[in-house]
Amino acid sequence: CDKCKKLFKRNLPECYLCRRISSNYKTHDTCKKGNSLNYVFVAWKYDSFSSNIIKKYKYKSVYTVSDVLVEFLIESLSNSSFKDIMKDSLITNVPISSVRLHDRGFNQTEEFAKEIAKFLNLRYSGDLIMRKVEFGHQSLRDKEERKENLEKEFYIKKKIDLEKEKSITIVDDVLTTGATLEAIVDTIRESYNTDIDINAICMFRGRPYYSIN
DSSP: OHHHHTTSOBOOOBOTTTOOBOGGGBOOTTTOOTTOOSBEEEEEEOOHHHHHHHHHHHHSOOTHHHHHHHHHHHHHHHTSTHHHHTTTEEEEEOOOOHHHHHHHSSOHHHHHHHHHHHHHTOOBOSSSOEEOOOOSOGGGSOHHHHHHHHTTTEEOSSOOOOTTOSEEEEEEEEESSSHHHHHHHHHHHHHHTOOOEEEEEEEEEOOOOOOOO
16 A cells, blocks of 8 residues: 555665665766676665565565565666666576575565566566575675675576577665675676676665764
8 A cells, every 4th residue: 555655765776886876776887896786776775664574575475465565666666767777688586595495485586576577578587597505694694704605606507598688687685785696797797708787676775884984
């Protein structure tokens, strides 16, 4: 309902690396590294309300939440300029390991990615990239631990044709540091030997914390 929608606090367009305002969610050229994403759309701020919603969906199997989140996310995308960036993009999602898929019974980002692709009439692939073994929840680890673990997690099972697409868009639920997405970018670029634009759509991200030096 409209009342519930107001509880989702919109995230302003920003560079996902420096967390400063950037038109169209573009990563600043001065911030980019070799494995950086080109654009990262984040719909809403991650707070106590959104955290509760995600936990109910991911860990308590309240599947009815999925339809509401997808509807809100598509509406948010429709009202942004980011949808123009997604023209001729291949849609995929952050994979989970077979062990976690067995335990949970579903991958929430796969459901979101399929609906986004359907709405925008884009190709979806769940086979672009696979995940080996997950080393626990990345949100509980520091930056160096995440990087070390993620270098071992992703692989290409079978290459697919990317000639028709101008970019790849990865769908995720919560963006923290971006380490998971960057590990996927690394794997795709190394395996396909391509400089194709790789972007991301994330539902939530917490507020930035700037160090005082």
